[in-house]
Amino acid sequence: MPDFVYESRHAGPVAGVDEAGRGPLAGPVVAAAVVLDPDCIPDGLNDSKQLTAARRADLCARLLDCATVGVGIATVEEIDELNILWATMLAMTRAVDALGVRPEMVLVDGNRCPRWDHRSQWVIGGDALCLSIAAASIVAKHRRDMMMIDYDRQYPGYGWASNKGYAAKVHQEALRTLGPTPLHRRSFAPVAQARLALEPMTVQVG
Template identity: 45%
Template structure:
């Protein structure tokens, strides 16, 4: 099970009468390529979770994948995903795209949350009341679970994309601006997955012409 203090926010809002408390987090704000992905996760009261549920960034890839697979098997863990692709990120900017992905995830939930715990700063546009929690993915178990679900789903997407665009090595860096990725951008120019509103991609496109 996660550390007891990871349940503080969920228990607090249950005491206030809320039944379906959804943790919301997004991943993929920083990469140069690929979508931003958000997850909303409701953990039913009393459910036994895998050990080690925490901020996805704190977990090794192997450990995160193990917890992800276990979360998918736990009855009483309800979640949905929201995805915003690179083209739309370029149209509305990455902050708005992150917020949109979160709203999409919440809207897609089969079990509708009656209260939301949001990682980071406030996000507008939810029907439900919500509380934003700075570093929420290390302070709230439902946000932490959402961060793992979103991260692993996005990684799987980037691995699939790497089969179509093998020259970029997406399966190694998941679209982040590593040395390998920057060299591929310089040599090949951007592909349709790249975010042209991001300066390194725009620079590589201009130089590749």
């Protein structure tokens, strides 16, 4: 289980940062930054992937009540323009900016930090090691899941309410038959291939 050791090494506010949505074929990438109050840390914080959707929703609500939380989003257009790595870095930067306080240290899940002027440290597997990063993983995952459920109502047939935009079988079949939506990442190969397959062939007559 994650603990508060990383945060306790620093004086002043320490923010944990994580993202959700790097791998899907559709939808934005969402990052969260969380500064925990040491006197009000909800029980059960863990890597969001280890929690049920209901547990994530409950913990997200509790974090909004007792922690400082910022959320940042990079759009599908930004993902296609920048690539998914730099769009993720952009979402993380926006999440920290949205905190409303300047952290003394930022702990980032993964193996690199955005190019910013914050003191920061990356932590591989941080969502399973560091409470602040675990909290951020929960907020980011819950927020993005809620967005994809809403998008599923706007674009039915792709199964986003259940697969959240990942390349599940029903999603890939819908891509082939219905084609990409405005929320699909056209720079991702399966989307680009589906788009080309549905374009009418041009026959040149010599």
